[in-house]
Amino acid sequence: MLKRIIKIVHISGIIGILCLTASLMLQLYTASNYHDMITENSKAVEDIGRLLAHANRYQLLVYKSFYEADSTEDYEIEMSDTASYMHGIINDMMDNKALAETDPSEDIRKEIDGYVEELILTSDPSLTNRTIKELTSSITTLLTYTNINREEKLKTMRMWSKASYLLNGFILAGIVISTIIASYKAGRYGDQYQKEVDSEIYTDKLTGVYNQRYSVSILPGKVTEGYLYMLDMDNFKKVNDTYGHDAGDRALIGFAEALKSSLRASDIPCRLGGDEFLVYAHELKTDDTAIELAERIQKAVSEAFLGTEMSIVTVSCGISRLKQGQRFSEAQKMADEALYYVKEHEKGKWHLSEDLSTRCQGTCRIG
16 A cells, blocks of 8 residues: 555656646747747837838928929938838848738738839829828738737737646646746736837827827727817928927927827827827817817917917817717818818818818917
8 A cells, every 4th residue: 555655656746747847848938939929029010110100201202302393312312212221121021020920921011012112113292192001001901910910829828828837736736826926927018018019109209199000090999979180280390490300399299298288188189290180089079169179279289389489380270070970081081171271261270170161260379
């Protein structure tokens, strides 16, 4: 009987050692893959962001080259350099493991490469604008698929981690506790990484509000009903030309701070690019309250710039009502048309998109 007990203990010990070894190997394998995945995904996000930034830079140069004929040669040199940067980023994207697993046939990356080539060969601003929109759409698709692929890999890794925890539990309750703690930390760091990636992707670095990518890929899925505002900084180009780009950046930062100070916690501001911003206010129910918010924004901006070289900056505002079941893009187009109407008739005003046939409405000015 004693020999049998000793034999059972020996067998149990051997099984325990084998289980512990298998568990440790599984954890090392999972950790290694997790690190590689995080590294590749970070590089993928960085490459995508760099490509979009250079594409927008190229679009700006095309506009300048088209409208400023005297400086065309200088702009063409910058355009050539920007094109070379974009080609280099495309090559990096083709070799990226995370993107390769997301797009094994390379269709989307080849599509992006095609749009970049089309962008480089285009000198017409309107065609360039269309190509940029198509390029942004493809990049958003690739980024979405990359995030989905990353989540699937994380799900698989978590599943194997749970299996290793069960093996550890067969040996000692203490090991089970330690692996649960490790799992908790891994989950916490994974969530923290996700938040950092989302912040990097969807936040405008200069102003701190959401960026155009957020307004295209995330915001349409959040909206229900309420009001959309398209905002444009009047005389921003004059500030840039007179006081330099640093002053222009300060104006954008000051505008964003004034905008945030006039909004409620539930309102969502986005910078669409340049001096154009969008605000979604879903809790507003009437036109009067929507107009009050527009005037509050204009007042906050005027007060922020009062007594500075940027006091010439005002805000033109186009407003549209987003109704239940209405498409976000349709409401945004209506707000954009209202903004265009204001810019054409009298800058520094606000206007509701449902009443474009009447005169421009009033605004609040300081000093």
